[in-house]
Every structure is written in C-alpha cells, then in structure tokens.
Amino acid sequence: MIIIMKPTATREETAAVVDEVRAKGYAPNPIYGEQLTVVAVVGKHPGEFQGYFEGLDGVERCVLIDQSYKLVARAGRQSLGxxxxxxxxxxxxxxxxxxxxxxxxxxxxxxxxxxxxxxxxxxxxxxxxxxxxxxxxxxxxxxxxxxxxxxxxxxxxxxxxxxxxxxxxxxxxxxxxxxxxxxxxxxxxxxxxxxxxxxxxxxxxxxxxxxxxxxxxxxxxxxxxxxxxxxxxxxxxxxxxxxxxxxxxxxxxxxxxxxxxxxxxxxxxxxxxxxxxxxxxxxxxxxxxxxxxxxxxxxxxxxxxxxxxxxxxxxxxxxxxxxxxxxxxxxxxxxxxxxxxxxxxx
CATH class of the missing domain: 3.20.20.70 (Aldolase class I)
Structure with missing residues (x-):
C-alpha cells in the first residue's frame, strides 16, 4: 500500500505518518517528490489500517497495490514529470x-x-x-x-x-x-x-x-x-x-x-x-x-x-x-x- 500525502502536507505531517506506520508494525518508506510525497507501507495486510491512515493529518488517500513494485506503480497518480x-x-x-x-x-x-x-x-x-x-x-x-x-x-x-x-x-x-x-x-x-x-x-x-x-x-x-x-x-x-x-x-x-x-x-x-x-x-x-x-x-x-x-x-x-x-x-x-x-x- 502507498499513502499519498496532500500537496500541502508538511514534512512534520509526513514524519508523523511515518511514525504511525512504524507503530502499526509496518516498514515505512517515504519518498519526497517535487510535486508529491508518498509513503510506501511494506508488510502483510496493510489494508486493514487503510481507514486509520487516511484519517491522519496531511493524508490525501491510500492505495492498495498488488504489484511487487509499489513506488513506481501508477496507483491513480498522474504523471507530472x-x-x-x-x-x-x-x-x-x-x-x-x-x-x-x-x-x-x-x-x-x-x-x-x-x-x-x-x-x-x-x-x-x-x-x-x-x-x-x-x-x-x-x-x-x-x-x-x-x-x-x-x-x-x-x-x-x-x-x-x-x-x-x-x-x-x-x-x-x-x-x-x-x-x-x-x-x-x-x-x-x-x-x-x-x-x-x-x-x-x-x-x-x-x-x-x-x-x-x-x-x-x-x-x-x-x-x-x-x-x-x-x-x-x-x-x-x-x-x-x-x-x-x-x-x-x-x-x-x-x-x-x-x-x-x-x-x-x-x-x-x-x-x-x-x-x-x-x-x-x-x-x-x-x-x-x-x-x-x-x-x-x-x-x-x-x-x-x-x-x-x-x-x-x-x-x-x-x-x-x-x-x-x-x-x-x-x-x-x-x-x-x-x-x-x-x-x-x-
């Protein structure tokens, strides 16, 4: 699963999401892009906490990904260059x-x-x-x-x-x-x-x-x-x-x-x-x-x-x-x- 942050999300909000992901027993991998920041959630059955993560400050939405590649998957993301x-x-x-x-x-x-x-x-x-x-x-x-x-x-x-x-x-x-x-x-x-x-x-x-x-x-x-x-x-x-x-x-x-x-x-x-x-x-x-x-x-x-x-x-x-x-x-x-x-x- 990847957590897509809002364009207005601050570094502090992203850091708080990373901490929450880790607290739930998953390995977080934040990627700070020029237009978008995402947090990859690595582990088994992360969808169980999808609603919880989507309620955190700065989070736009969560997307479940079946492919072995998570960060480069389209997952509803636009190609902004x-x-x-x-x-x-x-x-x-x-x-x-x-x-x-x-x-x-x-x-x-x-x-x-x-x-x-x-x-x-x-x-x-x-x-x-x-x-x-x-x-x-x-x-x-x-x-x-x-x-x-x-x-x-x-x-x-x-x-x-x-x-x-x-x-x-x-x-x-x-x-x-x-x-x-x-x-x-x-x-x-x-x-x-x-x-x-x-x-x-x-x-x-x-x-x-x-x-x-x-x-x-x-x-x-x-x-x-x-x-x-x-x-x-x-x-x-x-x-x-x-x-x-x-x-x-x-x-x-x-x-x-x-x-x-x-x-x-x-x-x-x-x-x-x-x-x-x-x-x-x-x-x-x-x-x-x-x-x-x-x-x-x-x-x-x-x-x-x-x-x-x-x-x-x-x-x-x-x-x-x-x-x-x-x-x-x-x-x-x-x-x-x-x-x-x-x-x-x-």
Missing part, C-alpha cells in the same frame, strides 16, 4: 529530445554535436564516458575526463547532460556531479547494487530496459532506485532481443501504452540502439513520437564513419536536422483519450 538540472521538465506533456554521440571522443566533437543539437531543438546532450562493450578490446570510453568534457559543454551551451555509469564506486568518487541525469544501461538493468547506489545519489536516473527484460522486470528495477530515495526516473525502451536479425534489436513500441497503464514514470524511446542501422532510425523516431513518448534519444556524430563506437547508427547532422523539423511538429497520442471504433463520437 520532474525537473532535470533545475529548470527542464521531463514528462508531464513535454517532448524532450536527447541527442549526442555514443562515445565522448574530444571536446571539439562534443561541442559540434551540442551546437547542432541545441539549434535543432534538443534540450539534453548524451555522451558515453564509460562504455560497457561486448568485447574487452573495444573502446571503453574516456572515463572521468569524458565527464569533465561534458560538463564543459553544458557550461558553454546550457544543454542538460546525461551519461552512463557502470560502477557504484563512480558515485563514491562524486563523478555523478558532472551530469544532470545518470544513465544506467541495458546491461546493468539488473545490477541491483548499482541501481540502489544510483537511487542514493538523489540525481534523476534514465533506466534502460535490458535486452531480454520484461516490462515487469523493468519496473522492478526502477523500484530498486525509487526505494533508495530517487523517484525521478525516466524509463527507456531501447529495443529487445528477438529472433529477427534485420535490425540490431526490436523496438517495442507497445511498451509505451503498457507502461502508461502501469506506472506514473515518464517514458523515453531510443530508436538508434533499437535499429542499429541509420536508415531505419527516422521512421522509428516518428513512430516513437506518435505513440506518445515523453522523450526521444538519438545518436548523432559529425562524421559517423570515424566514430569510435556505433557509427552505423549515428545520424549525420543534416539528417538529424531534417528529422527534428518533422518530429517536433508531429501530433502525439494523448493517453486518457477514449476512442471506440464505430462510435459516432469517435
């Missing part, structure tokens, strides 16, 4: 485009990508400083030096930065302070120690779905992060592994409406990693926008032919500009619409 870097809203009706190269290679490369991305309408810059690669002999990234380059580009352009982290020790060293959003990659979606450590940083997290992960697996992974204090999570569908070999992965477009039903968290789609082939990315990007994604992640590069990683799926600047002009003016599916085929009102 959250702030990244202080002033950029992710979710809540805004389309956020995250663009940049697979790997940080140089200051010149990142500045070129950032300028083009910003001019075209993107508001976040991606770039990998730590690169978990299939082969140990492939380029592994520039590490902390790459994060420093990203921070410099942010200072010059104002774009918010997202970059992947692969080891909890990177948080211990304070390296997450270089970025505005932590990315946890598909290979680490079930690295539970890393998920928990990311949640403890307080930074927003972009969580990518694993190659063979179900939607329930993804939401339970997000629950690890939320349970450690960070509910500002952007779920990312980046393609799953199927028997099809024409593309690198298969983009699960159906994940968007399913996730809309199950969670209040915003949703990002990454057609670049799903397709793995440049020519397929624009139509998949358009489909991602049409289905109502909150964010879109696109790989771009000044010269994909010499990229140190994933050059085959990086868009040239001209192609990226043209794609942005099309998708930024596209209509997006609005969830909550009630459309019945054949209805006179449809």
């Amino acid at each position: 959250f702030k990244v870097g202080g002033d950029l809203t992710v979710g809540g009706g805004n389309l956020v485009v995250i663009a940049g190269p697979c790997s940080v290679e140089s200051d010149e490369q990142m500045m070129a990508c950032a300028r083009v991305a910003k001019e075209a309408g993107a508001t976040m810059l991606r770039g990998g400083a730590y690169k978990p690669r299939t082969s140990p002999y492939s380029f592994q990234g520039m590490g902390e030096e790459g994060l420093q380059l990203l921070a410099h580009v942010r200072d010059e352009t104002g774009l918010k930065i997202v970059s992947e982290f692969t080891d909890a020790r990177q948080f211990d060293n304070g390296e997450h302070e270089y970025v505005d959003m932590i990315q946890l990659g598909a290979r680490n979606m079930q690295n539970f120690a890393l998920l928990a450590a990311a949640g403890e940083t307080g930074k927003p997290v972009l969580l990518k779905r694993g190659l063979a992960a179900t939607i329930e697996d993804l939401l339970n992974a997000a629950e690890y992060i939320a349970s450690r204090g960070t509910e500002n999570i952007l779920l990312c569908e980046r393609g799953i592994r199927t028997f099809e070999t024409a593309t690198r992965n298969t983009l699960d477009i159906a994940a968007v409406p399913v996730l809309r039903k199950l969670t209040h968290l915003p949703i990002c789609l990454d057609p670049s990693h799903a397709a793995g082939v440049r020519e397929f990315i624009p139509p998949l990007a358009a489909a991602s926008v049409a289905v109502g994604a909150d964010a879109l992640m696109l790989e771009i590069h000044p010269n994909p032919a010499v990229a140190k990683s994933d050059g085959s799926q990086a868009l040239e600047f001209d192609l990226f500009r043209g794609l942005m002009k099309r998708i930024m003016s596209m209509p997006r599916w609005t969830y909550g619409e009630d459309i019945r085929i054949g209805d006179e009102e449809a």
Whole structure:
C-alpha cells in the first residue's frame, strides 16, 4: 500500500505518518517528490489500517497495490514529470529530445554535436564516458575526463547532460556531479547494487530496459532506485532481443501504452540502439513520437564513419536536422483519450 500525502502536507505531517506506520508494525518508506510525497507501507495486510491512515493529518488517500513494485506503480497518480538540472521538465506533456554521440571522443566533437543539437531543438546532450562493450578490446570510453568534457559543454551551451555509469564506486568518487541525469544501461538493468547506489545519489536516473527484460522486470528495477530515495526516473525502451536479425534489436513500441497503464514514470524511446542501422532510425523516431513518448534519444556524430563506437547508427547532422523539423511538429497520442471504433463520437 502507498499513502499519498496532500500537496500541502508538511514534512512534520509526513514524519508523523511515518511514525504511525512504524507503530502499526509496518516498514515505512517515504519518498519526497517535487510535486508529491508518498509513503510506501511494506508488510502483510496493510489494508486493514487503510481507514486509520487516511484519517491522519496531511493524508490525501491510500492505495492498495498488488504489484511487487509499489513506488513506481501508477496507483491513480498522474504523471507530472520532474525537473532535470533545475529548470527542464521531463514528462508531464513535454517532448524532450536527447541527442549526442555514443562515445565522448574530444571536446571539439562534443561541442559540434551540442551546437547542432541545441539549434535543432534538443534540450539534453548524451555522451558515453564509460562504455560497457561486448568485447574487452573495444573502446571503453574516456572515463572521468569524458565527464569533465561534458560538463564543459553544458557550461558553454546550457544543454542538460546525461551519461552512463557502470560502477557504484563512480558515485563514491562524486563523478555523478558532472551530469544532470545518470544513465544506467541495458546491461546493468539488473545490477541491483548499482541501481540502489544510483537511487542514493538523489540525481534523476534514465533506466534502460535490458535486452531480454520484461516490462515487469523493468519496473522492478526502477523500484530498486525509487526505494533508495530517487523517484525521478525516466524509463527507456531501447529495443529487445528477438529472433529477427534485420535490425540490431526490436523496438517495442507497445511498451509505451503498457507502461502508461502501469506506472506514473515518464517514458523515453531510443530508436538508434533499437535499429542499429541509420536508415531505419527516422521512421522509428516518428513512430516513437506518435505513440506518445515523453522523450526521444538519438545518436548523432559529425562524421559517423570515424566514430569510435556505433557509427552505423549515428545520424549525420543534416539528417538529424531534417528529422527534428518533422518530429517536433508531429501530433502525439494523448493517453486518457477514449476512442471506440464505430462510435459516432469517435
């Protein structure tokens, strides 16, 4: 069960609710969001005290949740989005485009990508400083030096930065302070120690779905992060592994409406990693926008032919500009619409 506090509830009222939950023999887990505060109640049969908890000062309502993920479940909560870097809203009706190269290679490369991305309408810059690669002999990234380059580009352009982290020790060293959003990659979606450590940083997290992960697996992974204090999570569908070999992965477009039903968290789609082939990315990007994604992640590069990683799926600047002009003016599916085929009102 989760206890949803009123928007006007004070910290003292929330603390009193936490004490009452503990007094009843349950484990309370308060999450202080930007728009909403909730208290997860962990234990057997918490519904027995639903009426009691709803009578406490500052409580709006209680919601019983059957799923194993409690904090990230929709449970009647609206997706209000959250702030990244202080002033950029992710979710809540805004389309956020995250663009940049697979790997940080140089200051010149990142500045070129950032300028083009910003001019075209993107508001976040991606770039990998730590690169978990299939082969140990492939380029592994520039590490902390790459994060420093990203921070410099942010200072010059104002774009918010997202970059992947692969080891909890990177948080211990304070390296997450270089970025505005932590990315946890598909290979680490079930690295539970890393998920928990990311949640403890307080930074927003972009969580990518694993190659063979179900939607329930993804939401339970997000629950690890939320349970450690960070509910500002952007779920990312980046393609799953199927028997099809024409593309690198298969983009699960159906994940968007399913996730809309199950969670209040915003949703990002990454057609670049799903397709793995440049020519397929624009139509998949358009489909991602049409289905109502909150964010879109696109790989771009000044010269994909010499990229140190994933050059085959990086868009040239001209192609990226043209794609942005099309998708930024596209209509997006609005969830909550009630459309019945054949209805006179449809």
